[in-house]
Amino acid sequence: xxxxxxxxxxxxxxxxxxxxxxxxxxxxxxxxxWYRQDPGxxxxxxxxxxxxxxxxxxxxxxxxSVSREKKERFSLILESASTNQTSMYLCASSLRNEDRATxxxxxxxxxxxxxx
Amino acid sequence: xxxxxxxxKLLSVFKGAPVELKCNYSYSxxxxxxxxxxxxxxxxxxxxxxxxxxxxxxxxxxxNKGETSFHLKKPFAQEEDSAMYYCAxxxxxxxxxxxxxxxxxxxxxx
Numbered sequence: 001x002x003x004x005x006x007x008x009x010x011x012x013x014x015x016x017x018x019x020x021x022x023x024x025x026x027x028x029x030x031x032x033x034w035y036r037q038d039p040g041x042x043x044x045x046x047x048x049x050x051x052x053x054x055x056x057x058x059x060x061x062x063x064x065s066v067s068r069e070k071k072e073r074f075s076l077i078l079e080s081a082s083t084n085q086t087s088m089y090l091c092a093s094s095l096r097n098e099d100r101a102t103x104x105x106x107x108x109x110x111x112x113x114x115x116x
Numbered sequence: 117x118x119x120x121x122x123x124x125k126l127l128s129v130f131k132g133a134p135v136e137l138k139c140n141y142s143y144s145x146x147x148x149x150x151x152x153x154x155x156x157x158x159x160x161x162x163x164x165x166x167x168x169x170x171x172x173x174x175x176x177x178x179x180n181k182g183e184t185s186f187h188l189k190k191p192f193a194q195e196e197d198s199a200m201y202y203c204a205x206x207x208x209x210x211x212x213x214x215x216x217x218x219x220x221x222x223x224x225x226x
Binding site: 004031033035040041042043044045048050058090092094096103104105107108109110 | 122125148159160161162165202206212213214216217218219
């Protein structure tokens with residue numbers, strides 16, 4: 001059973017602080033993702049990593065960076081938190097899979113970040 | 117552009133009534149589509165994928181290429197179906213990234 005864990009369920013930070021959100025998966029998946037989930041906007045991809053130290057920008061990377069030093073861990077970094085980054089952040093992982101019939105992304109429980 | 121549209125933000129039905137959650141997509145070629153569901157206080161999870169042609173929890177979804185739609189249907193809704201539903205499309209170009217719609221919140225009333 002795939003397990004994706006996120007370091008915090010709730011986080012409150014001040015404007016300007018540097019924020020680290022951690023995600024760990026235990027299934028040896030190559031791909032990892034960070035999304036933000038906002039009411040009325042759905043899920044939007046922030047960053048994607050397809051291997052250790054490899055990353056791609058998603059649809060809304062501004063104000064964020066990521067780090068993947070180990071295969072199982074993918075960190076999202078808010079360099080200088082702002083109030084418009086208040087959101088639910090979801091991490092996901094997937095196996096790089098040639099068999100499209102079984103493709104699936106597995107999600108963590110989410111981190112609700114409030115920036116005041 | 118690859119895009120997923122879910123026209124209804126909210127959908128409310130009574131228990132036992134049929135339910136249809138709409139999803140339209142734009143994509144050139146053969147799309148790969150999914151429905152994900154998020155129950156209250158639970159993580160987002162895959163409900164079904166079109167390629168598997170499966171029925172999960174009584175839900176089915178048929179890909180209609182002519183109408184570019186992938187609507188999710190259930191003939192008799194249950195209260196436990198109340199959740200947030202997202203339609204998603206696998207992006208082109210060998211990438212394994214998904215494009216999600218904005219979601220539909222389904223409420224099944226007793």
